[in-house]
Amino acid sequence: MNVPPSLVRLVDQLARLPGIGQKTAHRLAFHILREDPAYAHTLARALEDVKANIRFCQRCFGYAEDELCPVCRDPSRDTGQLCVVEQPDNVFVLERAGVFKGRYHVLMGAISPLDGIGPGQLKIQELENRLAGENIQEVILATNPSMEGEATALHLARLLAGRGVNLTRLARGMPMGGNLEFTDDVTLFQAFSHRQTFGGE
Amino acid sequence: MVIQELGLSGFRNYQELFLPLGEGIHLFLGANGQGKTNLAEALHLITHLESFRSRRLEPLIRKGQDTARIKARFTRQGRPCLVEIEIARGGKKVWLDGQPVGKTSEYLPLFFSLLFNAEHLYFYRSFPAYRRAFFDRLISFHDRGYLESLKQLRVVLAQKNSLLRQGDLSSLADWNRLFMEKSQDITGRRELTVSQLRPEMEKSFQGITGREGRLTLTYRSSLPADPVGWPEFLQAAQEKESQAGYALYGPQRDDYRMTLTEGGATAKEGEFSQGEYRAALLALLLGANRLCQQLGARPVLILDDLFSELDAKVREHLAARLDELDNQVFITATQAPDFGRRGKRYGISGGTCQGE
Numbered sequence: 001m002n003v004p005p006s007l008v009r010l011v012d013q014l015a016r017l018p019g020i021g022q023k024t025a026h027r028l029a030f031h032i033l034r035e036d037p038a039y040a041h042t043l044a045r046a047l048e049d050v051k052a053n054i055r056f057c058q059r060c061f062g063y064a065e066d067e068l069c070p071v072c073r074d075p076s077r078d079t080g081q082l083c084v085v086e087q088p089d090n091v092f093v094l095e096r097a098g099v100f101k102g103r104y105h106v107l108m109g110a111i112s113p114l115d116g117i118g119p120g121q122l123k124i125q126e127l128e129n130r131l132a133g134e135n136i137q138e139v140i141l142a143t144n145p146s147m148e149g150e151a152t153a154l155h156l157a158r159l160l161a162g163r164g165v166n167l168t169r170l171a172r173g174m175p176m177g178g179n180l181e182f183t184d185d186v187t188l189f190q191a192f193s194h195r196q197t198f199g200g201e
Numbered sequence: 202m203v204i205q206e207l208g209l210s211g212f213r214n215y216q217e218l219f220l221p222l223g224e225g226i227h228l229f230l231g232a233n234g235q236g237k238t239n240l241a242e243a244l245h246l247i248t249h250l251e252s253f254r255s256r257r258l259e260p261l262i263r264k265g266q267d268t269a270r271i272k273a274r275f276t277r278q279g280r281p282c283l284v285e286i287e288i289a290r291g292g293k294k295v296w297l298d299g300q301p302v303g304k305t306s307e308y309l310p311l312f313f314s315l316l317f318n319a320e321h322l323y324f325y326r327s328f329p330a331y332r333r334a335f336f337d338r339l340i341s342f343h344d345r346g347y348l349e350s351l352k353q354l355r356v357v358l359a360q361k362n363s364l365l366r367q368g369d370l371s372s373l374a375d376w377n378r379l380f381m382e383k384s385q386d387i388t389g390r391r392e393l394t395v396s397q398l399r400p401e402m403e404k405s406f407q408g409i410t411g412r413e414g415r416l417t418l419t420y421r422s423s424l425p426a427d428p429v430g431w432p433e434f435l436q437a438a439q440e441k442e443s444q445a446g447y448a449l450y451g452p453q454r455d456d457y458r459m460t461l462t463e464g465g466a467t468a469k470e471g472e473f474s475q476g477e478y479r480a481a482l483l484a485l486l487l488g489a490n491r492l493c494q495q496l497g498a499r500p501v502l503i504l505d506d507l508f509s510e511l512d513a514k515v516r517e518h519l520a521a522r523l524d525e526l527d528n529q530v531f532i533t534a535t536q537a538p539d540f541g542r543r544g545k546r547y548g549i550s551g552g553t554c555q556g557e
Contacts, residue, residue: 111372113363119371147356147379154375189346 007033059130061106061123062091071095071103078102080137084127084156086110086144094142102140105130110148111155119155127156131163138166145172145190202312202501203529204244205281208272211263212288213239214552226523226530226540231549237533240549241318241505244531247273247284248314248501250295250305253321261288277312278497313342313498315486318505322482326470329456336457339489340394343496347390354383354452362447370443377435380451385428387452388420394492395420395457401488402481406461409487409519410480414463418485423454459485476510483519490528502530508537 007029015025032040056062057069064070071077071091081102085091091104107122130136141156143149157167173191174183183191209218214236229237238254242261245253252261262269269288274281285296295302302308324331341348361376399418406416425434435442435450442449459481461468473481486502493500502523508516520538523530533549546557 111375113360113367113369113372113376116367118364118367118369120369147353147360151357151360151372151375151379154378155372158374185345186349189349193346 056088056106060091060104061088061108061126062104063088076101079134081140082130082134082136082138083140083142085142086149086152090142100140102138107143107152110143110146110152112148122152124156124159128159131160131165136165138168141167141169145170202248202275202277202499204247204273204275204501206272206274207243208270209240209243210270210272211266212243212269212271213261213263215239215243216263216552218552218554220547220554222529224529225543225545226532228537228540228544228546229531229533229549229554230535230537230546232535235549236552236554237549238318238505239552240554241316241503241531241533243271244501245314245316245503246271246286247275248309248312250286250293250308253316253318258288258293259290262290309338310342310345310348313338313493314501314503315489316503316505317483317486317507318503322479325482326478332457333453333455336391336394339492340390342493342498344390347387350383350386350390354380354387357383358448358451358453365443365448366446368443370439373439377432380448381428381431381435384424384431384452388422388424388428388455391420391452391455392422397492398485398488401491402484405487405522406480406484408522409483410477410515411518412463414461416481416484417460417462418488419458419460421456421458422452423450476512476515479510480515487522487526490526499528502526502528504530504532506534507532508534 010029010032011022011025014020014028015022017025020028032043053065054063055065057064057072058067059072060069062069062071064072066073069091078101081100082105083094083100083102084105084107085094086107086109088106088108091106094100094104105123105127107124107127109117109122111117111119111122131139139156139160141153143152153169160167172194174180174187180188203224204222207218207220207222209215212218229240231237242252242254255261267289271284271286271288273284275284276282283296283298287294295305295308297308297311325335337347337351341351357376357379361373361380364370364373364376395418402418403416407413424431438450459470459473461473461477461481470478470481490500490502504523507519511519516538520540523532524540524543537546548555548557
């Protein structure tokens with residue numbers, strides 16, 4: 001195959017990205033090639049910047065460019081609510097949805113003995129320190145609804161019981177705008193076992 | 202479900218076969234080695250997507266051919282369906298109504314058949330894991346939540362075992378709590394199923410054998426009967442479990458056993474004669490069938506080499522019981538009694554099948 005080496009290099013690098021196969025990598029490479037040179041420059045800068053500038057927030061371990069992440073620095077956030085998530089990416093998702101106005105705490109994983117991760121490997125001590133130092137009334141356990149996320153939530157619930165904070169867990173159930181007909185069995189099962197009293201006074 | 206048409210191509214000793222089937226009792230009769238069990242195997246493959254005789258695919262493919270094909274048209278709750286299975290040495294592909302089936306786990310809960318044959322009897326009699334798998338499939342056919350709990354238990358168990366091997370027990374209490382939560386779902390559903398099966402099996406056994414003996418199915422859980430006592434029980438077991446390096450108690454160790462009480466004496470499963478065991482297992486299948494019927498499903502019954510090792514009286518009783526069912530039934534035998542209007546007889550000889 002006689003393809004210019006710089007094009008091959010770009011395709012190979014793009015194909016290493018998750019969810020990108022050879023075909024898509026080709027499409028992306030040709031797209032970049034056809035675009036204005038300024039675009040390629042901006043893209044390259046963005047890639048470099050993200051690696052050079054992003055680090056973990058000193059307080060919540062979310063992604064930050066400075067010592068603290070934008071959420072921790074925002075004075076309008078509710079300091080009484082703390083949402084505990086597994087990964088920094090989870091903060092991104094919740095922020096995009098704009099559903100939560102408090103602050104976060106990233107555990108950097110979930111308890112998973114199969115992966116060698118016990119409570120000691122997670123940012124749990126840091127969470128306890130925050131509870132001691134900040135005026136937090138509610139801790140929302142937003143770990144994933146997987147068995148590992150569930151075990152982590154149970155562990156935190158056990159650890160934080162009796163510390164005067166209100167512990168809550170994200171609800172499980174039907175997706176909004178969904179249709180009963182197209183809802184998968186697992187979700188339906190969860191929605192049924194976590195059904196709530198409705199209507200009346 | 203009712204299989205309306207079966208087509209085989211290059212499957213075992215069948216070069217090409219097309220069989221119009223439909224409701225009723227289908228009797229495949231012939232001498233040994235003519236292809237009766239091969240036909241039962243193909244029918245069972247349609248609902249289970251694996252052979253009851255061979256884990257390898259190679260033996261399923263007729264010598265000198267690259268692929269074996271099974272094509273079945275059937276009706277399920279009144280709706281016509283088409284299943285096509287292509288078996289090559291490297292793997293098998295399945296299509297449902299022309300669409301490729303990606304995950305076996307999505308296909309299996311749609312269909313159900315109950316199998317009786319020598320291999321099933323041997324495995325059921327010998328291995329607790331096989332018995333658990335039989336009941337798990339039966340229960341999850343009616344209850345997808347059960348299947349989900351089983352999957353979750355498998356994850357929790359793997360994590361708990363890993364924890365016990367590593368020796369860092371700081372999150373053991375959390376895994377145990379999840380373990381108990383899932384176990385309670387599972388053991389509760391198993392107990393319920395066994396309690397529903399018990400009277401049906403007892404009746405069926407008496408009906409088949411014409412004996413007064415009481416066949417009793419028991420579910421044996423390795424955990425205490427009352428879940429209230431589980432936390433304390435697992436706490437007490439912690440040292441033993443961490444020494445072993447894996448979970449010693451729970452649904453993964455449970456078992457199902459039968460006893461036969463007759464004339465004041467109770468025989469354990471291990472003491473059953475070969476004929477008694479065959480009758481007991483048939484009673485279990487008929488009981489499982491009743492359970493499916495109560496929930497509006499009609500599983501296909503596949504009874505391979507049905508009448509061997511049963512005495513004449515039992516054969517006659519059994520035929521009468523099968524005649525009462527409204528399932529589609531497939532029976533292979535060297536010879537069989539007459540089933541009247543519901544029965545259709547076919548002669549099997551050298552990989553061909555002729556209606557009589």
